[in-house]
Amino acid sequence: MNDLSLTSTRNRNCRNGLLLAALCLPTLIAHAQQPLKTLLVGVDRRSVTSLNGDWHYLVDQPPARSLYTSDGKIRDNGYALNTHPNIDSGPHNEEYDFATAPTLKVPGDWNTQDPTLFRFEGVVWYEHDFDFHAKPNSRTFLHFGAANYKSFVWVNQKRICDHEGGFTPFDCEVTAALKDGSNFVVVAVDSTREVDGIPSTGIDWFNYGGLTRDVSLVTLPTQFIDDYDVHLKRESTFSAVSADRLSGYIHVEGASAGTPVTLRVPEAGVNATLTTDADGRASFDLKTNKLELWSPATPKLYKVELASGQDKLTDDIGFRDIRVDGTRILLNGKAIFLQGANMHAEAPYRTGRACTDEDVKNIFGFLQDLNANFVRLAHYPHDERMERAADRDGIMIWSEIPLWQHISFEKPEVYAKAAFMLNEMIRRDRNKASVILWSVSNETPNNPVRTQFLTNLANEARKLDSTRLITSALLGPHAKGDEMVQDDPFANALDVVGQNEYIGWYDMRPEDADNIKWVLPQKPILISEFGAEAKQGVHGGKDQRWAEEQQVNVYEHQFVMINKIPQVRGLVPWILMDFRSPTRNIPKLQDGFNRKGLLSEDGKKKQAFYLFQKTYKEHSVGKPE
Ligand code: GCB
Helix, strand or coil, rough: HHHHHHHHHHHHHHHHHHHHHHHHHHHHHHHCCCCCCCCCCCCCHHHEEEECEEEEEEECCCCCCCCCCCCCEEEEHHHHHCCCCCCCCCCCCCCCCCCCEEEEEECCCCCCCCHHHHHCCEEEEEEEEEEEEECEEEEEEEEEEEEECCEEEECCHHHHHEEEEECCCCCECCCCCCCEEEEEEEEEEECCCCCCCCCCCCCCCCCCCCCCCCCEEEEEECCCCEEEEEEECCCCCCCCHCCEEEEEEEEEEEECCCCCEEEHHHHHHHEEEECCCCCEEEEEEEEEECCCCCCCCCCCCCEEEEEEECCCEEECCCCCEEEEEEEEECCCCCCCCCEEEEEEECCCCCEECCCCCCHHHHHHHHHHHHHCCCCECCCCCCCHHHHHHHHHCCEEEEEEEECCCCCCCCHHHHHHHHHHHHHHHHHHHCCCCEEEEEEECCCCCCCHHHHHHHHHHHHHHHHHHHCEEEEEEEEECCCECEEEEECCCCHHCCCCCEEEEEEEECEEEEHHHHEEEEEEECCCCCEEECCCCCCCCCCCCCCEEECEEEEEEEEHHHHHHHHCCCCCCECCCCCCEEECCCCCCCCCCCCCCCCCEEECCCCCCCCHHHHHHHHHHHHHCCCCC
């Protein structure tokens, strides 16, 4: 993002930071992560009742008095009740009616479905009727793939759950609220940006609101598998010949100690009966046949069958080892170089939040055409379909929580939110071999409070998942004489350092890149953002802003620079495709889009796309070791 705003705010934060460090650090550390409520893993592998389709909606004009009372409480006695007005006679108290209200498609953002809501940030109420027939001895959950940003859920007039966070899944147990026959669900979704939200108010992407991912009803036996982690056992040193152990856990919700759980991976010769501990967790460490390891060249997935009591589930899981050795990244013991692109969760061609198989197919089509082996899913967890496709197609993933630039680092409750989102992200995707990097943040201002906050978060990520690498995209470094120095202390907490920089666009001239001397941590470095804007179809000289030729020129000089940095282990230009950003308002050039894409939003390739395609094919920039 524009460096000017960052620099001034960064300085302000640094000064505040010193004071805040003294005041807030003890509280920050003491404020441990909140426990995660039930979050079902592998829902897309279960037989569920989809509630996708047409949902009635009503807009709650700001200040959203139908949702929030004047003293800030949630109103349970209004739209949530879904009563119908008696239009012809009697007292006239109800002045809303979902039954005759228009509909929105779920999943989908409201902004691209109703032109009057294109720029709307606020509360929209959704209502959906569904039939349900209870099975004996079962529990039922409403599962939301994601809803941006806060959700309040009622079923048959009962308040069921709330959720904060626009990009991670959540479940609400509805067993007691459901009745046999016809039922209804009402969800109020509030997309209002908040200073203490994650992200906070300033973002360089479009704040699509609504029920943006699949919604389903999941009925399970009273004891059910809600979480599992099946991975190649991580040894202190990796050896492909002895890649023959799986470890992890299966968690059975509602199980007492000693409950049997079976784990079968027929192709790997695993057929084990495990038992749960007092927390319902069955941990394992099992010998297997020699495993065929997952990699981009061989994206092998095994059928993994889990069962306990009446519940069973089959997932497709790949096994691989990812680690760092000095400044190298090793996949299954071999040094790799990551060639890819950044991507927002935007749907090619139709625009709007990406949420369908078609969207994912289009995005992966572009990545494959680019000869990419890697994608950074910026700046928040994307639809789970992305990880599934990456597992199948052999594309490695960087997955990130929406901790973008400035957030309220000094507030313990904001730390708790960040840790919660991290937990949700890791829990959803820890069985996806394609995900090799968890990123805890993007371009945050360097000050002690922030550093402590993010270091805690990085440690938390490592504790939750010791089989992946922890990263973050750092702000551009500062110039010291003729050197460019990255000395952000937060880098110490990372396995792989993401370095963002916009030399040739926000900073300096493209050709200045050729002679920059970089002083970077002795860790694997990914150039996690670099680039320039160009409007597809605009042509001119290599110095003409907005011309495709200038974008190519910036990248060509970047390549010269990158080839001189020995510890660079990957690059992801910003960005694969132009994306909506309401702050980008140069008429005819931007028109509400950030134009740094290698492709336009309607899938037209710019010259820079071909440059990367060739570079990646020839492996002419960067080295694995
Ligand atoms: C950045 C941000 C990214 C912006 C990009 C830009 O540094 O991380 O979210 O979109 O710059 O285009 O300014």
